[in-house]
Amino acid sequence: MRIFIAQRNPIIGDLDGNLTKILESVRHAKETQSDIVLFSELMLCGYPPEDLALHRSFVNSMMAHLEHIIRASDGLTIIVGIIRPNVARRGKRLLNSAAIIHNSRLLGFHDKCLLPNYDVFDERRYFEPGREVRLWNINGKRVGITICEDIWKHASYIDHTHYKRDPVLALKKHRPDLLLNISASPYQFQKLNMRVEVCAKAASTLNCPVLMCCQVGANGQIIFDGYSLYVNEKGELCRLGKGFAEDEMVIDLDTPPHPVPYAQDPHANLIHALKLGVKDYFSKLSFNKALLGLSGGIDSALVAYIAAKALGPKMVTGVSMPSSYTNPQSRREAKQLADILGIKFIEIPITTPFDTLVHLLSPHFCGKESDITEENLQARIRGIILMALSNKFGHIVLSTGNKSEVALGYATLYGDMCGGLGVIGDVPKTKVYELCKYINRAEKRETILHSIIDKPPSAELRPNQTDADSLPAYHIVDTILKGYVEEHQSAEEIAKTHNIPQKQVEELIQKIHEAEYKRRQGPPILRISKKSFGTGRRYPIVQRWG
């Protein structure tokens, strides 16, 4: 039996475009004499469609598109993820399903049994859980079909939901010859290892091969890394699809498989993820040009590098907007970086508009001293300039704030927080350094200038300012961030585990909560960690805890 894994990059809501991709892969599957072609979860509408699914016309249109897939299935079996109406009188109106189509006939559906409803997942908002897992007879083989989460419970990898059922265990008594899983499993730093283990666990329990077809591509804030996989009945990885790119693999189950290694450089993968995040955000919105402020600091350097790699350097413009507080070295480094990356560079000093606005406002400031107002004013003038250029020429502005700044609100709302996409908003400052050093190692040259990496971080909004004036050292910030935001640990636990004064931990947690109102109006952030600011993290702005 030959199985064709179609690891494709759907666009949310683009039923026609996704159908075209599906039919194309079906043709390739036929050309390779495959018996089964496997698509990812909700391939027809893209994952996650969010509230589009609440429109009846959307779901009806999906069912109409399914007819085209059925007509194209002569001579083989197609398994494809769709949303379908729940015809039962009770329960949510929709089902997250795999349509099983054989030789121009719809055999039936497997409905996802375990519906994640935590972090970025809201599946109980839309879907009723499927009731059963059963075997499907495909070309004489006893095939189990599961959708994403269905296979995860068995490996005990799920934090916040303890499902009552385990579909893998339910299948065990039916003794399948093969388990197929169609997934839309988001990228997360070092998550591939988990996915391999999840498949290996199911393979060992069922004593059969497991094939997982994964969605690839970024949809908004969520990045899907692909890496579809084939694990033999011993739980050994025997084939791994491409990461961060579409891929089509033919797996011949009758040829004895050989285990393959899959050790990967997590930093290389993270760079790939961010590049894909930028690339798909632009292409799926039909944009191709990016604009960003280049301060001469490490954050904008990293974002410029990622944008240049994702979109091509000619599509990226860096804007240096020096003020009287800007270190001349920063100004030179911004230009040098742009030259190294080959991106466009323009310089627009903000001194004149800053002076104009300060003069205009001074009668209303009643003689009050210069304070955070004037710092924010500079950041907002920069924001206005970037937005004006973007309006005039059709760029998307990239925001360059890192996760540590986003956490603490160490950024100006409507200023440096301007932008259509927060590229490194889920990358903590310490990891920003790691990535820049990795880039220089990988490229074997000083792509990110050592002087940019080595200087003390500063917002340069007042004379001789450094981040260290206002914030604890970033390794402490990031430790607290991980404990509190990702692990939901208490201040006490964090203080004890990491030997940080509890008062310092508490002050930082309070800053995280106080900055909620800024984040609510910040740009969408590419999610690369277990818990990103942005989608998947929902805290009240108005609250008094923590």
Next chain:
Amino acid sequence: MRIFIAQRNPIIGDLDGNLTKILESVRHAKETQSDIVLFSELMLCGYPPEDLALHRSFVNSMMAHLEHIIRASDGLTIIVGIIRPNVARRGKRLLNSAAIIHNSRLLGFHDKCLLPNYDVFDERRYFEPGREVRLWNINGKRVGITICEDIWKHASYIDHTHYKRDPVLALKKHRPDLLLNISASPYQFQKLNMRVEVCAKAASTLNCPVLMCCQVGANGQIIFDGYSLYVNEKGELCRLGKGFAEDEMVIDLDTPPHPVPYAQDPHANLIHALKLGVKDYFSKLSFNKALLGLSGGIDSALVAYIAAKALGPKMVTGVSMPSSYTNPQSRREAKQLADILGIKFIEIPITTPFDTLVHLLSPHFCGKESDITEENLQARIRGIILMALSNKFGHIVLSTGNKSEVALGYATLYGDMCGGLGVIGDVPKTKVYELCKYINRAEKRETILHSIIDKPPSAELRPNQTDADSLPAYHIVDTILKGYVEEHQSAEEIAKTHNIPQKQVEELIQKIHEAEYKRRQGPPILRISKKSFGTGRRYPIVQRWG
């Protein structure tokens, strides 16, 4: 039997403050010789706590606070909404519960059975549903206890979730003497009628009185209107708590009740709701001063009125920021309105900073013609000015966009979309007019100048601009908005039902989707309709449907 309904306004996460309110009401209940004191759903932590509930330390602290309530319960029964850990090995880790406390002893818990997971509700993200409803023997009476949604299924009022159980029906066979319900039911235009009917339906089915204790107060975007209620066994409303204010009611079940009327002016209620939304947003964040741009248009006039009523006129500053495109009449009207409302008024013309920035940018604009860029520039300079004043003096900036503009993206991101709170972002333009006319009727004077109400709406960002240049008439916009956003109707259905050309409907729907990226960075919006932009509406930015 005397029941004390404590309709209070909790602050999310303020366990100490909410406990103080609880103990205060318990004292009042004792003073009035009440037998039972009833608090609203999740009174101890405020509703909705969102992801705060995922912190174990938060839930542990809540259980510790519960001990104080238990100790204060000598001589009476307390029923209070809390979150408690789910000790069962399976299922979500938390339960949304009513603690039933009698005479210094915790009798037990009723766990919410029906967990809403649609619109603004995400309860399946946190909670495991309760398994049973049973009767509680309180002072010899057979009392059924339910939490919010538990009682709604029975009246068939739920759109997106068809629960498998009906707790009211489950109670029927136990023949209760009394049904108590503790709620956190959000305000929505004309929703009170529904709530009365829901209680009436339960009362008729169970043939017993129904008492509902409701949360009051705004928590972020969601406004809770109070209006706790008492319905007799015939389903007649016999007592209604205050709307939009804390209230304590003693209901003596042994005194024969008399039906009371509850017809209400929906516009009066809507104004109350918006006022409460503003008031609580400020007070719960410990702010007291508001700032807004006064353009001389109807939207900012309405917001200024609401802010003045909510915070007191002295706490509100209107800023007129005329440009060369500003009609001198608009400028005068802004000042006149400020005088009528008694709010502070300042004028800061934007001509100089606009010219400075245009001059600064012109070398980079490569001779391109003036376009939307220059319009946005004006709006963003106004945004900067408001934010600078707010930074210097500690105001919260109020955003004045209405729902129709928010829907279509007829607003400038980081410009007029600046602000900590979108006061009328869920009020469609046609309703803005209705409300202003209502205000003048209710106040029996020209509070909102007729000339402001009567002039054609304009953004005044280029010469002789009016909204009608870019948009269909607002009654058409609002009809499509209601059909598509609130009712999820298809373009075809809307076109047919309202006799609007389908192409026009489709174009507008496309605009709604295209503006998603702006809304994502817009201010939080006070929710007053069935479906608000903001919390409760989740659409992808990157998508190609509609």
